[in-house]
Amino acid sequence: MHLTSSAVRLVLAVLLWAVMLCEALTLAAAAATRVLPLEKRHQKVAEVRPALLKYQHVRAGLEGALGSSAGGANFAPAVQRASAAAVFRAGAVEPLHGELLPLGEYYARLGVDGQEIGVQIDTGSANLAFAVSRCLDCPRSDGIIRLSDWNATRVPCSDSSVCLSGTCSALCGACSRRNEACCSFLDPESCGMILSYADGSYVFGALHQGPVSLPGAGLSVRKAFYTAILYDSPTFERRNVGGIWGLAFQEAACSPSCPKPLFDIMFEEGVVARNIFSICLSDTGGALILGAEADTRFRRGPYSWVRYLPRSLVPYYAASVKEFRVGPNGSNLRSYADPVVFDSGTTLMALGGEAFTKVIQEIKSVVCAADAHLCHSRFWSEAPSCTLLSDAAYRSFPDITIRFDSDATLNISRDTYLIRVELAGELYYCLGLEVLSPTGALVVIGDLVLRRFTTVFNRENSSIGFAPSVPGCGQ
Numbered sequence: 286m287h288l289t290s291s292a293v294r295l296v297l298a299v300l301l302w303a304v305m306l307c308e309a310l311t312l313a314a315a316a317a318t319r320v321l322p323l324e325k326r327h328q329k330v331a332e333v334r335p336a337l338l339k340y341q342h343v344r345a346g347l348e349g350a351l352g353s354s355a356g357g358a359n360f361a362p363a364v365q366r367a368s369a370a371a372v373f374r375a376g377a378v379e380p381l382h383g384e385l386l387p388l389g390e391y392y393a394r395l396g397v398d399g400q401e402i403g404v405q406i407d408t409g410s411a412n413l414a415f416a417v418s419r420c421l422d423c424p425r426s427d428g429i430i431r432l433s434d435w436n437a438t439r440v441p442c443s444d445s446s447v448c449l450s451g452t453c454s455a456l457c458g459a460c461s462r463r464n465e466a467c468c469s470f471l472d473p474e475s476c477g478m479i480l481s482y483a484d485g486s487y488v489f490g491a492l493h494q495g496p497v498s499l500p501g502a503g504l505s506v507r508k509a510f511y512t513a514i515l516y517d518s519p520t521f522e523r524r525n526v527g528g529i530w531g532l533a534f535q536e537a538a539c540s541p542s543c544p545k546p547l548f549d550i551m552f553e554e555g556v557v558a559r560n561i562f563s564i565c566l567s568d569t570g571g572a573l574i575l576g577a578e579a580d581t582r583f584r585r586g587p588y589s590w591v592r593y594l595p596r597s598l599v600p601y602y603a604a605s606v607k608e609f610r611v612g613p614n615g616s617n618l619r620s621y622a623d624p625v626v627f628d629s630g631t632t633l634m635a636l637g638g639e640a641f642t643k644v645i646q647e648i649k650s651v652v653c654a655a656d657a658h659l660c661h662s663r664f665w666s667e668a669p670s671c672t673l674l675s676d677a678a679y680r681s682f683p684d685i686t687i688r689f690d691s692d693a694t695l696n697i698s699r700d701t702y703l704i705r706v707e708l709a710g711e712l713y714y715c716l717g718l719e720v721l722s723p724t725g726a727l728v729v730i731g732d733l734v735l736r737r738f739t740t741v742f743n744r745e746n747s748s749i750g751f752a753p754s755v756p757g758c759g760q
């Protein structure tokens with residue numbers, strides 16, 4: 286989710302420009318923001334190829350190879366069981382950093398080889414990856430890890446227990462002779478990883494296995510898998526963030542090998558007591574609660590529960606919708622907005638093209654009655670964009686309610702989907718709804734909404750619980 290921060294910066298730049306020019310009260314972001322994707326969800330390896338064409342110097346290294354076919358995802362789990370018990374902790378709290386604006390993401394501090402690096406918390410993907418000193422283009426200032434013994438932690442390309450056979454493609458540096466596994470583009474001795482995200486960003490790296498820790502929570506894991514990033518797209522991560530921690534299921538980790546995700550290993554090594562984690566996000570930081578449901582320090586009232594779709598069907602956290610309404614009298618938009626994905630790696634709330642159009646139509650039908658001027662604004666067409674609003678106009682914005690199959694209802698109030706930005710003494714409201722691309726009947730609930738609801742990812746009974754969060758997440 287990164288592009289978000291550029292999107293937001295662009296919006297702010299546009300705001301400043303507009304304020305300087307004493308423009309009309311209503312303004313919209315530049316057309317360029319429309320193409321800014323927000324989500325950090327996993328994509329198949331084959332989707333890296335078009336993106337690569339834009340990056341000449343990597344492309345040069347791949348010349349001639351681009352014509353052949355890339356390996357698709359292969360969902361074979363291929364990791365040995367991690368060995369038993371280390372430190373036993375229940376409900377350890379890992380502090381999170383970051384915010385919705387201007388960074389557009391939340392991150393934890395990961396410890397590796399006596400150093401630390403910020404990793405974005407992403408429930409929409411399943412790989413752990415961070416920049417290492419061998420990386421060709423990773424910005425040093427955002428954090429970098431110098432691995433002390435590259436050969437000791439690397440997963441060799443020949444290790445067919447992890448490095449899946451038959452995965453070699455044009456994007457790999459070599460093919461393992463034994464089993465046609467994908468060897469790293471920039472380090473052919475290593476098992477190759479090519480991570481690709483729905484925002485168009487990607488990573489080339491080498492798979493490693495070794496100790497990592499979460500110093501904030503006081504937890505450590507002896508044999509975690511991680512991708513040492515050797516090259517990434519310029520949009521891969523944001524300021525102060527050098528990597529990503531995917532908290533989805535192993536089926537979403539196949540890139541092209543499918544290393545067991547960090548949280549699975551934490552549970553199997555006994556580092557966390559239960560196969561549950563919770564996320565509380567606030568305006569400045571938050572908390573990742575590992576091994577437990579977040580308690581009343583983090584939430585107000587009981588959880589509402591919803592079952593997520595089987596991981597064999599969707600390898601991240603998605604739930605079926607019964608009703609999706611804008612305002613109390615809006616029509617049921619379910620056919621455009623099902624399922625709903627809980628994704629901490631998305632900044633705003635992203636809707637498929639049709640759902641976006643319908644939601645905007647319904648909001649406008651209510652809001653235009655309060656302020657006709659708003660009706661004609663570009664505010665609606667080019668999210669995320671910002672405007673000044675009278676109190677009456679603000680109060681006319683309807684709530685969005687999502688009722689899941691379990692009847693649990695998520696109430697997304699105007700206060701949640703309109704982001705307040707103060708600028709030059711004026712309060713602007715920015716629309717936190719975005720078009721999701723590619724389109725489809727899908728809604729992605731990102732940090733915009735998650736920062737109002739403390740969310741439990743209960744992998745013991747395949748359900749998600751949400752409850753209004755305590756502002757500041759008890760910190």
Ligand SMILES: *[C@@H]1O[C@H](CO)[C@@H](O)[C@H](O)[C@H]1NC(C)=O
Pocket residue numbers: 436474
């Ligand atoms: C690491 O392995 C490579 C090739 O396998 C070898 O050339 C290199 O000398 C090794 N480095 C160390 C420090 O052992």
Ligand SMILES: *[C@@H]1O[C@H](CO)[C@@H](O)[C@H](O)[C@H]1NC(C)=O
Pocket residue numbers: 590591592743746748
């Ligand atoms: C899952 O377990 C929690 C207790 O940890 C429970 O409150 C919740 O109702 C369960 N979810 C479902 C869908 O039954």
Ligand SMILES: *[C@@H]1O[C@H](CO)[C@@H](O)[C@H](O)[C@H]1NC(C)=O
Pocket residue numbers: 612613614
């Ligand atoms: C919704 O419908 C009810 C009954 O028809 C009406 O009284 C109410 O004003 C409507 N609310 C809105 C926000 O339009």
Ligand SMILES: *[C@@H]1O[C@H](CO)[C@@H](O)[C@H](O)[C@H]1NC(C)=O
Pocket residue numbers: 684686696697698
């Ligand atoms: C949604 O939340 C807002 C603000 O907290 C509240 O005013 C409204 O009544 C809620 N709506 C529903 C349907 O719960």
